[in-house]
Each structure stands twice: as C-alpha cells, then as structure tokens.
Amino acid sequence: MAHRIVSDEVFLATALDLFRTYGFEGVSLKQLADATGLEKASLYYRYPGGKDAIAMAAAGEAVRWLQANVFDPLAGGGPPRKRVSLVAEKLREFYAGGLKACVMDVLSIRGGSEELQLGLKTAMQALTSAFAHVAKESGYGAAAARSKAEEAVVRLEGSLILARVLGDTACFERVLKGLPDLLTAPS
Amino acid sequence: MAHRIVSDEVFLATALDLFRTYGFEGVSLKQLADATGLEKASLYYRYPGGKDAIAMAAAGEAVRWLQANVFDPLAGGGPPRKRVSLVAEKLREFYAGGLKACVMDVLSIRGGSEELQLGLKTAMQALTSAFAHVAKESGYGAAAARSKAEEAVVRLEGSLILARVLGDTACFERVLKGLPDLLTAPS
C-alpha cells in the first residue's frame, strides 16, 4: 500500500466523529485506521499512547473548536444577545442540527482515561463560565447568571439526548432558538 | 465450580447496572458473568441472543420499573402536584441521586441492536406522555402540557450528564426539586 498523507487536523476530525458516534469503547483502532486511511502501526507512531491518546487529542480538537467558536465570541464585544445568537448558530453547526452527539456526553461514559474525564470536566466548566459571563454582561447578577448558564448547558445536553433517542432534532432546535432569551436579561 | 442459583431478577439488575456504568460496548460477557456469578456459557443458555439479548432484557427491566414507579403513579389519583413529588422521589432513587446514568442516554449510543434503540425510543415517548398527562390534569392545555413534559425530560437527561461530567449531583437535585413547579399549572 502506498504511503498516505493525512494531516493531523483531518485525522483528529475523523477520529472525533467516530468517537461521537460510537463512544470510546465502541471505536477500535482498526476502525480509526480504516476511516482515516492510515495503518494501525502509523497511529501508534503518531500517538504512542494508543487509543487513549487519540481520544484525548480528539477531545482537545473539540475544546479548541469551542474556544474559537464559543468562548471567544461570547467574551468579545457587541450586544450580549447578538453574541449568544451567533454562538447558537455555531453550535447548530457543530452538532449538525442535533444529529451529532455531544463529546462530553459520549466520552464521559467510563472507559477512557482519567485524564480524559478531567479534560471533559474542565471543558464543561469553561462552557458554563462563558455562558455565565455573557449573562452577567446582559444585566443578570452573578448568581442568576450562573444559574442561567447551567440551565443552558443542561438544556443543550438534554435536548441532544432526546434528539438521539427519538430520532427527532426538533427539541434541540427549540433549545437553540431559546438560548438568547435564556441567557440575556430582558431590558 | 458448584452450580449457582441467580434469579433472573437479580441477574438483570446487575446487568443493568453494568450497562449504565460502562455502556453497551464497554460491557463484556466475562464482566457480566463475573458480576453475576454465572459462567458465560450459562448466559448463552438464558439468553441465546448473547449480549444484545441481555441488554434488551436489562432495558426491559428498566421499563418495567418506570411503569410501576413513574407511569402508574402519574396516571393514578390524588392531586397532580403530589403525584409529581412522589415520582421525583422515585427518580432520585433510581438515579442514585444523580450518580447513576440514564439507561436511555447510555444505551442509545450506537452499538446495540436496532430493536434496543426502538425500545428506548418507545420508553422515552411513554415518559414524555406520562409527564404531559399529569401536566394537563393540573390545568395546562394540551400543547403547553406537552411542552412542559418535554422540558422535564430534557432537564432530567441534561442534569444527569452534568452530574456525571462534573462529578457534582447538585444540578440533578435542583431539577428534581423543580419538577413539581415545572409540571403543574399554578392555581
């Protein structure tokens, strides 16, 4: 077989997609190799830590995406409500309108490394903080903002599960639509 | 090794616990055998369909639990608000205060049989309908009741994920506490 060139970016995007669909235990190295066009041995060259390391790197990709498309926009300037609307649009994209699962949901099921669990926890805390920040800027007090932020994360996660189980993304869309109202204080 | 006697009820309860913790792909027949005290070959005698059949039967146990502890109480008599409070208490028990995952979440990750996925979908629809029924009885119109019911399921599922990822069950407890207010119309 000829040598293949697969950028780390493409590799990790493919890996992340597999993990989101089948979970940590549900993805094998052969699957990862086949889906990315590399051989298993090549995966070990790139990630000597094996599947644990690949999942960790894939989750890191997701966190970087969050940083660029959610955390940064929420912290940036402009009207808070506008920022939330923009982020909702980005989230719709990331979750494919509710068809793709949340990385924090799927990868938090026992099986992956402790390091991975910790990373997911940190990411979820960061997401909550980012939501709380914009809610506070919109006029809410610190405690109320925190509460609204938690509710936003709960709704996002919950609606993604309903979408997956029911095979109907309508509830996820409703949650996205309600995000600006939920996270910004009425003026 | 001497013959062991393990009732189907005990076996399925143990199996369900394993599946809730590690997911479908994360549980092996050896794990199931070790945890229940039976040998793998005995599992195939009881469930010729193998792991798929065991997961299906375990999920069936969960549905029977829902029927007895959620659907029936919600449909029964008494003040709607009282019924919801009682059910919230039962749910706290079933989810061990937020420490145990939702079967519909964990088992809906691809890997199990199509039949299992369909069963989970039916269960979630039944749960939503049961919530909607009591909400309607409390005074909400059909559409509002349906909406409140969906929100309840979303919050339950979402808060269980937050609890798992963050290692903090406080949000699940808050959702349980807010369930009566959410599902019953103010008089």
Place this chain on the structure above:
DNA sequence: GTCTATAAAGAGATAGAC
C-alpha cells in the same frame, strides 16, 4: 441449567523493512 473447555475472530500493541 450450569459447568469446563475450546474454537474463531477481533482487540491493542510492537518489531522491523522501506
């Protein structure tokens, strides 16, 4: 109805050629 034993396939992981 449960056991021991084993088959067959798939998993993670490594060695060494190119």
Place this chain on the structure above:
DNA sequence: GTCTATCTCTTTATAGAC
C-alpha cells in the same frame, strides 16, 4: 513516517460433560 507482519490477550460464541 508509513508500511507489512506478527504477537498476545480478549471477545464472542459453541460443544459437550455433568
């Protein structure tokens, strides 16, 4: 830096004794 080949362990699944 990727490949082929192989190793070891685990997994699912079955055969047959008791």
